[in-house]
Amino acid sequence: MSEPILKAEHLGITFGGLKAVSDFNMTINKGELVGLIGPNGAGKTTVFNLLTGVYQPTEGAFYLDGKKMNGKKTYQVVRAGIARTFQNIRLFKQMTVEENVLVAFNESFTYKMGGAIFRTPRFWKQENDMHAKAIDLLHIFGLEGLANTEAANLPYGAQRKLEIARALATGMKLLLLDEPAAGMNPTETEDLLNCINTIRDRFGIAILLIEHDMSLVMNVCQRIQVLDYGRTIASGLPEEIANNPQVISAYLGADDDTESEEAN
């Protein structure tokens, strides 16, 4: 195997004395689909926020393709190749579905302000090319027919998909999905599952997935890492995780009280 796409070493963050995540280690290789699970408030989303530059780690480091990513702002991390979706959907609501994707294509455009103002041939060529690429991408998710719909008017499932499509449009190497199946019914989840498999095969990217739907995680993930109270309590193949007593106790609350506070 070549160099891993993502490598996190002893990553941690402290909020006012509270260790939200500590000693987080993870390696993801090209084309891998890794699951990140854990009870509510275990620090999963915080890990995502660390990996996308929303928060800066107070300890440790993480590398994308061997390049250190600490201290980079969100847009820099995204341009380097880590894109994400959000637990609570964040679309550009007043823009059309196509525009949502085009925004993420922004870095693929090379025309400058002058090109935009004088409507140079390069401007038209790129705008047309990107339009075609956006429609292609929407096609994968079955959204091409809704290209001119305002994002706010999409049904819930389509909003989730559009968020993934938009993340893909950034041209990333590693995709972070934060509970993509939350609030979906079984059919929609099934549909989403197919989508995730398609994009992984087609784009050859690595995916890190946070999910509560255990059947989804067990089905699609090649490896799973379990967080509890910001610490990794287990990591391994799905079947290993399913039988790990520590994981079971974390989920079922074998300790007398395992309700933890959301770190932020």
Next chain:
Amino acid sequence: MKKSMLSIKQSYIVCVIGIVVLFGILMGVCETGMVSLYVKGIIMTCCIAVIMTTSLNLTIGVLGQLTLGCCGFEAIGAYSAALLSKLLIANGVVMNDTLRFLLVTVAGGLVACVFGVLIGIPALRLHGDYLAIITLGFGEIIRVVIQNLKIAGGEGLDKGQQGQALIGIDRLANLYVVFWITVITVVLLFMFARSRYGRAVKAIRDDEIAAGASGINITYMKVLVFAISAFFAGIAGGIFAQYIGALTPSMAGWLQSINYVIMVVFGGMGSLTGSIVSAVGLTILPELLRAFSDYRMLVYSVVLVLIMIFRPQGIFGNWEFSLPKAINRIFYPKGKKGAKADTTETAEAKEAKHE
């Protein structure tokens, strides 16, 4: 179906023709003496208001950040232009009047733009109410500083006296030139808003965090928009200085800025058409209703509240008038369906027509 529609090129030509016709009408009424100096003055004021309002709309409507300091930049532009104009004359620089007017005006815009960047970088770290109040603060500081600059009072330059109106500015503003500056401003803003830049700006308006997660450099885009708005405000100020011939620091006050915010909000958040219509309308209306001038702001404030309650996106929302579209609708009524399917193409060709 497609044949009956105007192509992109044709749409542009139609727009250019539309603007030229408008200019022809303007020239016609001016040259034949159909309108008085007073009316010409109103048209000039309309142009200044259009430049201010459309550029402010980029920040308020498209970027979604309320600023209350636009007149601070207008004043910076106006005073810079006025002082440069005086400096040129004092040093005996001889050049064509139009050229000097343009040079001085653009210089005013550039100075305002520099201040836009300097103020924008710290201020744009804040959002919403805080941004509004900090820009108001900057505007007031600009006003107080101008008031206390020796160079910005009396005859200006070495003869300056602080706390006085700056007078004796060469009145070079020519209505035709100003008309074309206004046209160029609106076209530039339109082209900017309908490009990848405009999309990025709208994305920031809709969701800043998601915009960052889509690879948009938020700080850069915000400062860029702020600087563009400041630049055109400075241009408007430069024109104003060379039209009126005298300046007072009160032009930088926040009540003046709110006047333009009202125009933007009336017209519609993000609509250039709306900004143009409301800038012209709200400039002419008070002139027509001179008798009620005491109650102007009273009426504005009531209407403003009503708009916020019943139509918060403004009268035109983000709708744009497009001459080619209108022509398509009139001459090819059957082509309506084609127009829908073709929106992605024609949307790029849309052009805000003037007045």
Next chain:
Amino acid sequence: MSNQVIMFISQIFNGLKIGSVYSLVALGYTMVYGIIRLINFAHGDFIMVGAYVLMLTIPAIIACGMPAWLSVIPAILVCVAVGVIVEKAAYKPVREKGNNMTALITAIAMSLLLENGSQAIFGADYQTIPTIIQIPSIAIGDLKIDGATIVTVLLGIIIMIALQLFVSRTKQGKAMRAVSEDKEASILMGINVNSTITLTFAIGSGLAAVASLMYCISYPQVSPMMGAMLGLKAFVAAVLGGIGSIPGAMAGGLVIGVVESLTKAYIGTITGGVITSAFADAIVFGILIIVLLVKPSGLMGEPESEKV
């Protein structure tokens, strides 16, 4: 004591006097912002409304043989009514439909409405208010402290303590804090959010009326625009103290008052005439800008951040 020290101390007292007025107004800003996250631009104009009520009612009150300061009661009643009407008629409908920006524009519009409304009724000129109260000054050695200053500062402190007790001890006060923490959760806890917001506006407006009395004791004149700059400075005070914090508003107001007073007195000398006292307003806004950029949560406020 040398003349200069006396001069310095009396400048501080001057600052505390106007600072107490800022504090009371800042309390209104802070409470309203805390509960509905809106800068109530019209709040400064409530002072103006209060001052006009004082102007109109003082002669009548005196004619009835009562002390002039009792006219603060009609002023409070009118201000509370205006505040509650503004909230019910404008802010509430906009809040339910629009976003932050539309709410802020509405607040600006209400401010313009009050200013221009009073201008239409009373005219744009300054009008004088009859003397409200005569308090002898107190002399400590060579230092003379204006009686009005002492009354103003004491009144400010008493009101702040009362308000702090109200917010921390009473049921309605606790409801206010709950609503400002989390509106949805408050509804679930059975708190009537709308009436709590109305109560907040009523208290804030009432305080503005008291502030107008305090202001008019020292500066007995009124004009339609008197509230605009006063309100802005009070807002700066609220931000400085930390928006949402009652002691913060009080402290912020006093600091702004003292800084302003000292600036006017000394800035010319300190900077060798480069910056003159005419810059006092700019310096107040300069403070605002520095606070917002360095510590937006102010001296006593709690930081806010958007959850991802």
